Amino acid sequence: MPKKSERSVMYKVWRFYIDGFKDLSLWGRSVWIIILIKLFIMFVIIRLFFMPDFLKKNYTTDEQRSKHVLENLTSQL
Amino acid sequence: MISSIDLSPLVDWSRAQFALTAMYHWLFVPLTLGITWIIAMMETIYVKTGDPEWKKITRFWMKLFGINFAIGVATGIILEFEFGTNWSNYSWFVGDIFGAPLAIEGIMAFFMESTFIAVMFFGWNKVSKKFHLASSWLVAIGANLSALWILVANAWMQNPTGTAFNPETARNEMTSFWDVLFSPVAVNKFLHTITSGMVLASIFVIGVSAWFLLKKREPRMALRSITVASVFGLLASVSLALTGDGSAKQIAEVQPMKLAAMEGLYNGKNEAGLVAIGILNGQKKRDADDIFAVKLEMPKLLSWIAYGDPQHFVAGINDFTKGNASQGILSIPEKVERGKVARQTLTDFKNAKSAGNLVKADSLKSKFYDKEFLDNNFKYFGYGFNDEVKYYVPNVPLTFYSFHIMVILGFGFMVFFALFLFFSARGELPRRKFWLRLAPWIIPLAYIASEAGWVVAELGRQPWTIQDLLPTVAAVTKLDSGTVMVTFILFAVTFTVLAIAEVNIMVKAIKHGPKDEGGTK
Incomplete structure (x- = not known):
């Protein structure tokens, strides 16, 4: 369990952020809505459905990945 | 290729x-x-x-x-x-x-x-x-x-x-x-x-x-x-x-x-001028001395800016494609050959390793840490992928x-x-x-x-x-x-x-x- 003084510091930091977000002005709220939409598009839609990591998706070990790239670098010479 | x-x-x-x-x-x-x-x-x-x-x-x-x-x-x-x-x-x-x-x-x-x-x-x-x-x-x-x-x-x-x-x-x-x-x-x-x-x-x-x-x-x-x-x-x-x-x-x-390319310089020269404003002429041949339709050039400035010496030679695109022995510049085909040697060495290493020939594989691997091979071949590794100069x-x-x-x-x-x-x-x-x-x-x-x-x-x-x-x-x-x-x-x-x-x-x-x-x- 954290000490009382540590709890107090953590609580102050927590309140600092919570109060900051609660007091956001209209433009601040609009910006946060855009940020959340953008992050959803980037990390959920784009990353999951359109931009998987090719080597991580298709190969399980670094050795396999090295072999694949080495093959590409030397193929059809 | x-x-x-x-x-x-x-x-x-x-x-x-x-x-x-x-x-x-x-x-x-x-x-x-x-x-x-x-x-x-x-x-x-x-x-x-x-x-x-x-x-x-x-x-x-x-x-x-x-x-x-x-x-x-x-x-x-x-x-x-x-x-x-x-x-x-x-x-x-x-x-x-x-x-x-x-x-x-x-x-x-x-x-x-x-x-x-x-x-x-x-x-x-x-x-x-x-x-x-x-x-x-x-x-x-x-x-x-x-x-x-x-x-x-x-x-x-x-x-x-x-x-x-x-x-x-x-x-x-x-x-x-x-x-x-x-x-x-x-x-x-x-x-x-x-x-x-x-x-x-x-x-x-x-x-x-x-x-x-x-x-x-x-x-x-x-x-x-x-x-x-x-x-x-x-x-x-x-x-x-x-x-x-x-x-x-x-x-x-x-x-x-x-x-x-930044300066549209095809043929290298000493005392190269800096083109302050210019319009390239698409009709002119790329090995022509001057490929500009219009230009305002500041004499010797490119040599000075690039090398701190207004007399210095500044290489042009043709010096790189065709090579310029007097300036110690290799041509693209020469770099391609060197790059191919580097790629072939990598291929031989890969094949030796796959075949279980570890002695040969180790010997080939050591080349990639050898200064002479690095300077003469691996430095041009990327040129080994394509023969075309352009x-x-x-x-x-x-x-x-x-x-x-x-x-x-x-x-x-x-x-x-x-x-x-x-x-x-x-x-x-x-x-x-x-x-x-x-x-x-x-x-x-x-x-x-x-x-x-x-x-x-x-x-x-x-x-x-x-x-x-x-x-x-x-x-x-x-x-x-x-x-x-x-x-x-x-x-x-x-x-x-x-x-x-x-x-x-x-x-x-x-x-x-x-x-x-x-x-x-």
Whole structure:
């Protein structure tokens, strides 16, 4: 369990952020809505459905990945 | 040869997608890099003087910074997604060179920026004036240091140094972190980039303030903002010119083909002149002495800028394609042969290892650590992928015009700052309607100059993803080009919508003015 003084510091930091977000002005709220939409598009839609990591998706070990790239670098010479 | 397979649509779409994402990302970064310094300076004046007007000014620009930062934040992540999806050979080949700087960048961005940005926006009435001011300065320092790491990674691609290629893993391994971090290309690129951000942000502040003056709104805020931004902008634009000169010298040393393309120089010469303004003549043969329809040239200046000697020989594109023995320049076909030897050695190593012939494999592996092999062959590894000479020549018109647009605008901005500072010092600004009307239109020019700089840096080094080691054709993931085209269109639509949203919010926030400035009520 954290000490009382540590709890107090953590609580102050927590309140600092919570109060900051609660007091956001209209433009601040609009910006946060855009940020959340953008992050959803980037990390959920784009990353999951359109931009998987090719080597991580298709190969399980670094050795396999090295072999694949080495093959590409030397193929059809 | 890889060139015998038609990879060009795939490479073109992959490049187009990366360029689109990078250019979109770069719409946000320079303003963030530059305006944080201006905000910190304005807040310093507020803390020193105690004048609440300066607090209002600081909070207004902070609001605009917040909008730009929030909408731009994490757009660079998509570039990292693209490395993994479209450029998997490249992302593997670069090894830990990108990993270390980008990890530091991520940690630094998260802890420094997000912590102190929160204090900047939420902390006005909750922390002391001095702590708030320190946070504002730390946001500026943190944002610019974050840029350092990605620019170090980019500089390594332009001039690979401090690393060794391990044929066993097909990856580059860092041999000296400090060589990577303090490579002259990295240092110069960092300084040139952050000063360009300072110039763009100063123009933004002057342009917006000029609009307020024209509308006869918030004249004190506008005049004070113009004074700060014109002083800062003038100093930054002089630094930008100096670091630009440093960049030219670096390019002459490590990417001389790019320098030739920037200047439209086909046949090298001593006492080479600098083309200040020129129009290329598409009808003229590329081996003609002069391929310009019109040009204004400053004699000997290119030799002096590139090498610090007005007599020095500056190589042209034909010197690189055909070779120039008297200047010790290898031709492209010679480099191709050397690159093929390097690739063949890697192939033999791979085959020996697969066949279990470990003695032969070890012997071949040792070549990749042998100075003679590195200097004579591995240095040209990337040339082993394509025989065509023209493949190694970047797009000259695009590089030439982008470079000249950037430079001409850069010097124009210097004059712009000097004029605004002059008018400001004489108290004439409110009367100078022409210049006030012009100023907001300079903002898009600053973005054009900034993007043009990256076009020069990236298109001017084609076909390389890593200079002389890995061309785009070998770096790309062998995907269906149609899939890449679809994601390109998806990104283009998403980025356009987000850019429109940002411009709308930004314009609304500017029109609203500093009435209830800041992130909190």
